[in-house]
Amino acid sequence: MRSIALGVGVMVALGLIAVSPGEALADSPGVLQAVVINTNGQDDALLAEAEKNEKIFKRLGIQARRRYLQATLAGSQTGTMIVSIDYPSLTAFAEAQAKLAEDKEWQEYISRITGAGMTVESNSLYRDITP
Numbered sequence: 613m614r615s616i617a618l619g620v621g622v623m624v625a626l627g628l629i630a631v632s633p634g635e636a637l638a639d640s641p642g643v644l645q646a647v648v649i650n651t652n653g654q655d656d657a658l659l660a661e662a663e664k665n666e667k668i669f670k671r672l673g674i675q676a677r678r679r680y681l682q683a684t685l686a687g688s689q690t691g692t693m694i695v696s697i698d699y700p701s702l703t704a705f706a707e708a709q710a711k712l713a714e715d716k717e718w719q720e721y722i723s724r725i726t727g728a729g730m731t732v733e734s735n736s737l738y739r740d741i742t743p
Contacts (some may be wrong), residue, residue: 625650629728634738642698642740643701643702643737644740645689645735645737645738646674646738647736648689648693648732648735649692649695650730651693651728657730658693658728659680664721668685668712668715670718671717672711672712672715675705678697679696681696692733705737
């Protein structure tokens with residue numbers, strides 16, 4: 613079972629992926645990052661950290677809407693928590709990931725979550741292609 617540290621590493625790596633000059637990071641429709649976390653029954657611990665997460669994003673000037681959702685009808689993932697992060701564009705996502713990767717307070721936040729024994733089931737990025 614992967615540790616949350618691995619999942620968080622994937623989150624940060626997503627933001628640090630090199631994009632070739634030919635690939636447009638120009639403003640595009642919004643993107644959604646969905647991180648599925650098995651809290652191992654520690655939903656309250658994850659939610660207690662949510663406020664700290666919010667303050668970090670605000671201090672860094674990251675414009676993103678975060679929601680914490682509990683899967684109630686999701687097959688084997690029932691009971692997991694989904695952290696949904698909406699960014700206005702792929703550019704905003706990449707900029708946010710770069711800021712978070714360099715931020716000491718963010719690293720401390722990740723260490724606290726890691727120490728709580730939670731695991732990341734998946735970490736995905738979705739583009740909005742609504743016509």
